Amino acid sequence: MARAHRVAGVAALFITLYTLVFLQTLQVPFIERNTVDEVLPVIPWWLLVLFGSYSLWSLGWGLFTFRDCPEAYHELLSEISEAKNDLRGKGVSVD
Amino acid sequence: MQGQFASNDTHKYSVILPTYNERKNLPIIIWLLAKMFEENKLEWEVIVVDDASPDGTQEVAKQLASVYGEYKIVLKPRSGKLGLGTAYIHGLNFCSGDFVIIMDADFSHHPKFIPQFIRLQKAHNLDIVTGTRYRSTSKPYLTDATPGGVHGWDLKRKLISRGANFLAMTVLNPGVSDLTGSFRLYRVSVLRHIITVTQSKGYVFQMEMMVRAKALGYTVGEVPITFVDRLFGESKLGADEVVSYAKGVWQLFTGV
Numbered sequence: 001m002a003r004a005h006r007v008a009g010v011a012a013l014f015i016t017l018y019t020l021v022f023l024q025t026l027q028v029p030f031i032e033r034n035t036v037d038e039v040l041p042v043i044p045w046w047l048l049v050l051f052g053s054y055s056l057w058s059l060g061w062g063l064f065t066f067r068d069c070p071e072a073y074h075e076l077l078s079e080i081s082e083a084k085n086d087l088r089g090k091g092v093s094v095d
Numbered sequence: 096m097q098g099q100f101a102s103n104d105t106h107k108y109s110v111i112l113p114t115y116n117e118r119k120n121l122p123i124i125i126w127l128l129a130k131m132f133e134e135n136k137l138e139w140e141v142i143v144v145d146d147a148s149p150d151g152t153q154e155v156a157k158q159l160a161s162v163y164g165e166y167k168i169v170l171k172p173r174s175g176k177l178g179l180g181t182a183y184i185h186g187l188n189f190c191s192g193d194f195v196i197i198m199d200a201d202f203s204h205h206p207k208f209i210p211q212f213i214r215l216q217k218a219h220n221l222d223i224v225t226g227t228r229y230r231s232t233s234k235p236y237l238t239d240a241t242p243g244g245v246h247g248w249d250l251k252r253k254l255i256s257r258g259a260n261f262l263a264m265t266v267l268n269p270g271v272s273d274l275t276g277s278f279r280l281y282r283v284s285v286l287r288h289i290i291t292v293t294q295s296k297g298y299v300f301q302m303e304m305m306v307r308a309k310a311l312g313y314t315v316g317e318v319p320i321t322f323v324d325r326l327f328g329e330s331k332l333g334a335d336e337v338v339s340y341a342k343g344v345w346q347l348f349t350g351v
């Protein structure tokens with residue numbers, strides 16, 4: 001079973017539950033019906049906004065913490081010239 | 096394994112280096128590899144899979160084989176440019192080591208990280224260790240790992256990379272932070288297994304290998320690496336690559 005199928009399965013479960021509660025076929029225990037009716041319609045939007053802000057934050061944070069490594073570049077350059085000198089001495093064509 | 100070993104590491108490490116027009120880079124990457132392996136007293140070989148590069152990569156590879164020995168630098172050329180994925184399969188047929196290291200020949204992957212890959216593999220008996228540009232510590236933790244990073248990328252390139260990575264992380268939850276990187280250490284049997292079930296070609300190949308590894312229950316560790324974008328020759332990243340990347344993520348989402 002591919003990941004897509006598992007994700008689709010879980011999503012279908014939640015959508016069914018949501019619809020049943022929405023259509024009042026299913027009652028939410030311990031919470032007043034009025035409150036449920038108020039909260040329920042905004043849940044999808046809330047999830048959407050939540051995901052959007054999570055995405056933005058995680059992208060921004062990733063970008064901010066993406067490290068530059070100039071030291072690795074300079075180290076590499078000096079290793080390259082060392083390697084070239086050594087290889088030239090051994091008869092390998094480097095330019 | 097048989098033979099005499101100067102250290103208590105009785106494994107042999109085979110590096111598969113696919114090359115296409117890497118005449119300038121190949122001697123230096125081999126020099127760096129040889130130096131690192133000798134300093135760490137490891138048994139090693141490099142399998143060079145050259146796809147009939149027109150720039151004379153094979154001539155310089157022959158010179159290197161005569162300098163380092165034909166058992167150390169093993170040339171297994173192919174007659175045409177047949178792609179990166181099949182180059183690994185081809186190289187794998189000739190590996191005599193029990194661990195395989197896959198890397199690019201263009202210095203974006205530095206051999207100095209290989210000893211850390213090996214230490215992490217040993218400490219946790221891992222099947223795969225992959226390099227990551229996105230982490231600052233290794234996973235599982237290793238004291239001598241230093242933060243990863245890139246050199247030569249502007250903000251736009253970094254944003255695309257982060258975005259692509261975020262997409263894959265969210266959709267595939269692969270358990271590793273760098274899916275597209277191709278600097279990895281594999282147990283040879285594990286690489287053989289994964290590569291036979293991997294279907295995609297080109298760009299998606301490296302990603303699929305990691306996603307398959309997780310699905311097959313292999314253990315994967317990560318070591319942060321510094322990535323110096325290719326100094327010679329050009330690296331491509333355009334709209335086409337972005338689209339084929341997104342398609343690849345979707346394929347893996349629905350297929351694995």
Ligand SMILES: Nc1nc2c(ncn2[C@@H]2O[C@H](COP(=O)(O)OP(=O)(O)O)[C@@H](O)[C@H]2O)c(=O)[nH]1
Nearest residue numbers: 113114115144146178179182199200201330331
């Ligand atoms: N044998 C072989 N090697 C290749 C081929 N394409 C790319 N390579 C090599 O694979 C490595 C990565 O190349 P590429 O993905 O083009 O570079 P990037 O864009 O900088 O990541 C380099 O060492 C190339 O020389 C190919 O078709 N055949």
